[in-house]
Amino acid sequence: MEHFAVWVAAFLTLGIVSFLYKDNPWYKLSEAIFVGISAGYWFVVLFWDNIYGKFWNGIFPEELIDSAGNVVTREPDYWLLVGAVLGTLMLLRLIPKIGWISRWPLAFIIGCTSGLYLINYFSSNMMRQVEATIMPLVGHWVLDPATSQNAFSAFSGADIFSNLVLVIGTFTGLVYFYFSKEHRGAFGGTAKVGIFFIMITFGASFGYTVMSRMSLLIGRADFLLFDWLGLVR
């Protein structure tokens, strides 16, 4: 059975690779299989995880047995019905006359996402990043255990340079993203330095993306040569 499955996987892998030649029926077949199978897969996973795992088990909790052998009963969480009602309202989109009601669950999702993201992005991404950038550049105070007094410890030249790069890069990058003022004069010059840092970031991200795609390609070649054909041992 496993042998057959490996052949199926190889057939589909080569079907996708055949797109490099041109769009062809083999590729289209592999693509159609991928769309159908993966849509079904995620539908089933979401059903068992969310509808059964979270909703059904929340409303009708199963009795559990703890390590001491006692039966532990959980209280049903009827609040979950709110989620189910909102979800059902979402399906009203299929009835044109009352389809506008499907905006309510959408509004709930939008409100929920906005409220959560506003706080999370503000605290985790923005404040923490700003905090990490406002740092000692040339050295810091360290408690000397011998004298029990704080002593100044200078960073190495390379560390000072890296810290300066970090602070200047973050500041100038932010200036570049400020579009409410025309990028001219000293402001424009600062923004140009910002572009320099952002281009390096894009270059690094690009390099990483290429590497990850290459490793996937090597993985597929490895599958074809090792698992399927058995040429490489």
Next chain:
Amino acid sequence: MKRQIPLFITFFVGTLLIFSVFIPPMETLGENFTLFFDIIAVFAFFLGAGNLVRVHVSKLRKRKADWGFSIVTLIGFGFMLFVGLLKIGNPGGIAADVTAPGSWFQEMFNYVINPLQSTMYALLAFFVASASYRAFRAKNREATILLMAAFVILLGRTPLGMMLTAWIPDSLSIFQIPNMAVWIMNSFNLAGQRAILIGISLGVVAMSLRLILGVERTYLGGDDSG
């Protein structure tokens, strides 16, 4: 009415979640709402799956170009629903986890979805190579900087990078390509990433406020007919 209620729901839920951060007894509200969110997502997926079936059945009925592949998609989708929802071919039966090792459902993931998905992404390596040829012709200063950074990172993450610069003495080890790659990642790249992250965060905060206060209403659609 058709627009005011959704606007009120967005305002109420958004404001409640913001206040819940400052009021300890309300801290779990975010978790509860996320749970509702997960349940609603499944119903949205019902709509998506229904749409997938509708589009392909319509293509089939009208005998549009490549209608034969729609049959394949529908069979694949139906087969996964049948095998997954009824847990057919699952060694542990209906009580077992749907993704239990050895189940037909999981085998379909291992031998169909996984190879197809990774090959799709792997294929991008070729298109990236062609795109990078066009982008990397160093037409201006910015493109040259991008090219150099990408080149150093690419070489620095492969054994070739080490081989090329292994002769550089330890006192100048910063000029060895792998070390340069690490240094670029930890200083120049980090600075740029930070600027981008702070910029994105400011954007998200502004957009969230616009949504909660009802300034941004595009998610409600253009008309009131539904």
